[in-house]
Amino acid sequence: MSVVAMAALAAASDIPAGAAYVDPLTYDVLGPNSTWYAARNTSTVGFNPTNNPSPFIQVFDPSFLSILGPSATIRSIASNPGFAFAHEAPIYDAGNNLLFFSSNDGGPLGYNGWYNNSIVSFINMTEVDEAIEAAGPGADVNVQITTLNLSDDVQMVNGGTGLYKGNLLFVTSGRALLPPSIVLVNPNPPYNTTVLLDNFLGRQFNSLNDVKILPGTDIIFFTDPTNGWGHDFRPAPMMPCQVYRFDPSTGQVRVVADQLDQPNGIAFTPDGKTAFVTDTAISTGFLGQTFPATIYAYDVDPITQAFTNRRVFAYSDSGIPDGIQLDTMGNVYSGCGEGTHVWNSRGTLIGKFFLNSTTAEMMFTKSGLVILDEESMYLVDVVAKGIELGTA
Numbered sequence: 413m414s415v416v417a418m419a420a421l422a423a424a425s426d427i428p429a430g431a432a433y434v435d436p437l438t439y440d441v442l443g444p445n446s447t448w449y450a451a452r453n454t455s456t457v458g459f460n461p462t463n464n465p466s467p468f469i470q471v472f473d474p475s476f477l478s479i480l481g482p483s484a485t486i487r488s489i490a491s492n493p494g495f496a497f498a499h500e501a502p503i504y505d506a507g508n509n510l511l512f513f514s515s516n517d518g519g520p521l522g523y524n525g526w527y528n529n530s531i532v533s534f535i536n537m538t539e540v541d542e543a544i545e546a547a548g549p550g551a552d553v554n555v556q557i558t559t560l561n562l563s564d565d566v567q568m569v570n571g572g573t574g575l576y577k578g579n580l581l582f583v584t585s586g587r588a589l590l591p592p593s594i595v596l597v598n599p600n601p602p603y604n605t606t607v608l609l610d611n612f613l614g615r616q617f618n619s620l621n622d623v624k625i626l627p628g629t630d631i632i633f634f635t636d637p638t639n640g641w642g643h644d645f646r647p648a649p650m651m652p653c654q655v656y657r658f659d660p661s662t663g664q665v666r667v668v669a670d671q672l673d674q675p676n677g678i679a680f681t682p683d684g685k686t687a688f689v690t691d692t693a694i695s696t697g698f699l700g701q702t703f704p705a706t707i708y709a710y711d712v713d714p715i716t717q718a719f720t721n722r723r724v725f726a727y728s729d730s731g732i733p734d735g736i737q738l739d740t741m742g743n744v745y746s747g748c749g750e751g752t753h754v755w756n757s758r759g760t761l762i763g764k765f766f767l768n769s770t771t772a773e774m775m776f777t778k779s780g781l782v783i784l785d786e787e788s789m790y791l792v793d794v795v796a797k798g799i800e801l802g803t804a
């Protein structure tokens with residue numbers, strides 16, 4: 413037996429209750445009659461060979477245990493079946509212990525489109541902690557969310573980060589002929605807004621999707637796929653799907669990466685030297701399953717901040733890799749087809765938070781990792797901590 417396999421066996425006996433060990437060596441050969449081949453002729457069916465009931469934690473590598481800690485569990489903290497209230501744009505305001513997020517824009521359970529806007533809400537994590545304390549070990553809770561009354565120039569929020577100079581920083585997809593934009597929102601009442609950018613030298617963006625601040629700077633990087641057109645709430649796209657850099661102090665906008673089909677999630681390592689961009693092309697196009705469901709890594713050029721030296725970081729076996737976040741150990745998290753996948757900094761899949769439904773985004777809070785799962789929000793009491801996303 414290899415050293416790796418022995419380490420893996422030792423780890424298997426240490427995994428938290430409610431987690432399942434999926435040793436890749438056990439599943440490398442499934443044989444000619446495996447029922448998985450028919451079930452997985454589409455990436456929307458997740459791989460759950462241990463057949464554990466969802467939600468649960470899949471461990472592919474013993475190193476995942478250092479993320480989980482001894483007693484990690486997944487529990488639902490808010491749910492509203494039939495309404496995709498918890499989609500993307502998670503921003504954690506640590507001072508107020510609030511997590512902000514947006515509802516699904518364009519999907520059938522978002523109840524919006526060409527004529528209707530989506531919504532932005534927050535969940536009070538102090539109330540979550542109190543509800544969990546009262547409910548007892550492992551029990552689900554259902555904490556009331558609060559929806560913000562935002563000004564009409566905030567249309568179809570899809571991405572967010574911060575705090576940016578004390579504000580929520582959102583990118584909007586725009587709606588109908590209303591332009592996509594970058595907008596600051598006061599995280600306190602009256603939640604007033606300031607639009608920072610809504611065009612590229614007079615041309616509307618397609619439908620802005622996600623955003624991050626380059627660590628140690630005030631510079632904003634964002635992605636522009638064609639989701640709005642794909643979901644019939646924006647006109648046909650008029651520029652390539654690109655990644656942009658925006659310096660609010662000078663007003664200058666420029667492209668830092670192209671040749672992506674559907675650039676979506678974006679993240680940086682804390683040293684600002686590496687950028688990650690997810691490409692969700694698998695959800696579009698002829699023979700769609702052959703298109704990327706891929707996270708690319710780039711070097712961030714120290715002078716120009718253009719993204720260079722693109723390489724594959726990881727390909728997701730399930731759905732699309734959507735929003736993307738890093739922990740302080742360098743592990744990379746992305747919302748995929750059946751839950752949140754976690755790769756180490758070398759791109760090895762080490763574990764999944766398996767929900768058996770599409771998750772688009774997640775965010776670290778003082779209480780643990782919150783996973784946005786459309787009609788539900790889940791909390792995993794991990795020991796891993798998120799990297800700093802805001803500005804000083």
Ligand SMILES: *[C@@H]1O[C@H](CO)[C@@H](O)[C@H](O)[C@H]1NC(C)=O
Pocket residue numbers: 443444445
């Ligand atoms: C696969 O199924 C065929 C047909 O039922 C059977 O003859 C064969 O032995 C099976 N192969 C294995 C490896 O189980």
Ligand SMILES: *[C@@H]1O[C@H](CO)[C@@H](O)[C@H](O)[C@H]1NC(C)=O
Pocket residue numbers: 450451453454
């Ligand atoms: C996948 O397999 C299932 C079951 O055999 C079948 O119903 C479905 O049409 C297949 N889908 C594709 C895309 O081939």
Ligand SMILES: *[C@@H]1O[C@H](CO)[C@@H](O)[C@H](O)[C@H]1NC(C)=O
Pocket residue numbers: 458459460464466768
């Ligand atoms: C996912 O949920 C569906 C029902 O919605 C169920 O049929 C299926 O077995 C589940 N799959 C896994 C891998 O848990």
Ligand SMILES: *[C@@H]1O[C@H](CO)[C@@H](O)[C@H](O)[C@H]1NC(C)=O
Pocket residue numbers: 522523524525527528
């Ligand atoms: C838009 O909102 C109106 C009024 O609330 C509602 O009747 C309509 O069904 C909504 N449209 C969509 C696409 O959800």
Ligand SMILES: *[C@@H]1O[C@H](CO)[C@@H](O)[C@H](O)[C@H]1NC(C)=O
Pocket residue numbers: 508510536538539
């Ligand atoms: C969050 O909940 C705590 C505990 O109930 C409360 O003290 C605090 O005022 C709440 N914050 C907001 C913004 O509602």
Ligand SMILES: *[C@@H]1O[C@H](CO)[C@@H](O)[C@H](O)[C@H]1NC(C)=O
Pocket residue numbers: 558559560561601
């Ligand atoms: C939004 O406005 C409604 C109606 O005026 C009000 O009931 C609600 O409390 C407001 N929400 C917030 C977060 O201020």
Ligand SMILES: *[C@@H]1O[C@H](CO)[C@@H](O)[C@H](O)[C@H]1NC(C)=O
Pocket residue numbers: 579596597598604605606
């Ligand atoms: C909200 O209004 C206050 C008071 O006018 C102002 O200082 C602040 O900059 C505004 N914030 C945003 C994000 O517009």
